[in-house]
Amino acid sequence: MKAVHIGAGNIGRGFIGLLLSQAGYEVCFVDVNEPLVKLLQQKGAYTVSLANSFHDTTLVSGVSAINGKDLEQVAEAIASSELVTTAVGLALLDTVSIGIAKGIEKRMSRSSAPLQIIACENTIDGSSQLKDYVYTHLSQDIRNKANQLVSFPNAAVDRIVPIQHHEDPLMVIVEPFYEWLVDRSGLLPGVAEIAGVHYVDQLEPYIQRKLFTVNTGHSCIAYLGYLSGHDTILESMENPAISLQVQHILEETGSILIRSHGFNPEEHSQYIRKILDRFRNPYLSDEVVRVARSPIRKLSPNDRLVYPALQGFDLGIEPKYLALAMAAALLFDYQEDAEAVELQEAIKSRGIHQVAAQITGIPEGHPIHALIIQKYLSLRT
Ligand SMILES: NC(=O)c1ccc[n+]([C@@H]2O[C@H](COP(=O)([O-])OP(=O)(O)OC[C@H]3O[C@@H](n4cnc5c(N)ncnc54)[C@H](O)[C@@H]3O)[C@@H](O)[C@H]2O)c1
Numbered sequence: 445m446k447a448v449h450i451g452a453g454n455i456g457r458g459f460i461g462l463l464l465s466q467a468g469y470e471v472c473f474v475d476v477n478e479p480l481v482k483l484l485q486q487k488g489a490y491t492v493s494l495a496n497s498f499h500d501t502t503l504v505s506g507v508s509a510i511n512g513k514d515l516e517q518v519a520e521a522i523a524s525s526e527l528v529t530t531a532v533g534l535a536l537l538d539t540v541s542i543g544i545a546k547g548i549e550k551r552m553s554r555s556s557a558p559l560q561i562i563a564c565e566n567t568i569d570g571s572s573q574l575k576d577y578v579y580t581h582l583s584q585d586i587r588n589k590a591n592q593l594v595s596f597p598n599a600a601v602d603r604i605v606p607i608q609h610h611e612d613p614l615m616v617i618v619e620p621f622y623e624w625l626v627d628r629s630g631l632l633p634g635v636a637e638i639a640g641v642h643y644v645d646q647l648e649p650y651i652q653r654k655l656f657t658v659n660t661g662h663s664c665i666a667y668l669g670y671l672s673g674h675d676t677i678l679e680s681m682e683n684p685a686i687s688l689q690v691q692h693i694l695e696e697t698g699s700i701l702i703r704s705h706g707f708n709p710e711e712h713s714q715y716i717r718k719i720l721d722r723f724r725n726p727y728l729s730d731e732v733v734r735v736a737r738s739p740i741r742k743l744s745p746n747d748r749l750v751y752p753a754l755q756g757f758d759l760g761i762e763p764k765y766l767a768l769a770m771a772a773a774l775l776f777d778y779q780e781d782a783e784a785v786e787l788q789e790a791i792k793s794r795g796i797h798q799v800a801a802q803i804t805g806i807p808e809g810h811p812i813h814a815l816i817i818q819k820y821l822s823l824r825t
Pocket residue numbers: 450451452453454455456474475476477512531532533534536539540564565566601602603604605606
């Protein structure tokens with residue numbers, strides 16, 4: 445079995461590549477980082493180490509790599525694989541869709557074997573979004589064939605993989621916990637399920653639970669931690685005020701998730717406790733600026749802060765801690781983050797009221813907009 449994984453970064457090597465290799469796939473990585481691609485080609489292997497007291501280490505071997513700019517090679521690899529996965533970042537799904545489309549076209553000219561394509565990005569309906577981009581590059585005839593043969597099941601992936609700083613640039617340290625859920629209803633007949641992946645009949649409650657607990661909590665710690673001058677998630681969690689705010693925000697999204705999807709309250713409290721423990725892993729050094737990256741994406745209507753806040757509002761729950769996290773995100777001014785720079789320039793030239801409304805999609809005059817501004821002004825002083 446062959447798989448092409450696009451995006452050989454932290455989660456790509458530390459989770460997706462590892463799991464696919466253990467599931468019996470020959471993994472071919474695609475990336476545009478030339479030194480990384482060359483090293484993967486030379487070594488054909490890399491190590492993944494667990495962030496625990498034993499530092500359990502696994503060698504992932506038999507992997508290959510292709511430069512993502514070489515679309516012909518990417519297409520050729522996809523044409524001979526059963527599975528394509530991505531972990532490049534939501535904003536790059538459009539870019540990588542061209543190579544995937546070329547691969548589908550090549551594959552269909554040779555065989556009518558099924559293909560499974562999964563976007564492993566932190567978003568709702570990531571594979572469906574990728575499918576829309578891919579289809580813009582296909583003729584109507586190929587689209588009709590792809591409708592019968594190519595599945596784009598949506599997924600939720602969960603494993604904290606920080607930015608790596610090792611002598612061996614391929615090595616990845618990951619947290620021990622992992623979860624990869626895939627929506628079975630998105631599979632066409634004849635598609636093989638991947639060993640180690642948990643297929644569920646309905647993904648929506650699970651992707652919302654993951655994004656609005658792990659990622660909402662994570663972003664709250666990162667933005668408040670950054671404002672308090674902390675460098676890492678662990679250091680921020682050791683600040684009692686931040687640790688309390690995170691507890692509150694997860695209780696807030698917890699009430700929303702329980703009301704919207706019927707999760708069992710006791711089980712959900714356990715889920716929250718487990719996630720808070722993951723954020724306190726002493727063997728993991730995760731920088732706040734990684735977790736806070738791309739604040740405009742994180743403040744967008746379908747993401748981890750605004751979506752649950754609006755859901756809560758509709759349910760009669762005042763999202764005051766979500767509003768606080770949004771206010772902290774609006775203050776994120778890290779100069780090496782392109783979105784943070786763009787955000788701060790926009791606020792400087794157009795003012796916080798207009799920019800908050802434009803980025804979150806929550807109009808001026810809406811009670812949540814007023815709440816965000818109130819928190820923003822109190823955090824800024
Ligand atoms: N790191 C985590 O803890 C984690 C966990 C779950 C999900 N995710 C999601 O996975 C995605 C990747 O995150 P990451 O932390 O691994 O980021 P990363 O920056 O470490 O990895 C992204 C990789 O994509 C590559 N890339 C960029 N443009 C490309 C292109 N056109 N073609 C091929 N490769 C390209 C980059 O060179 C990089 O190696 C994001 O959507 C993120 O939200 C991350």
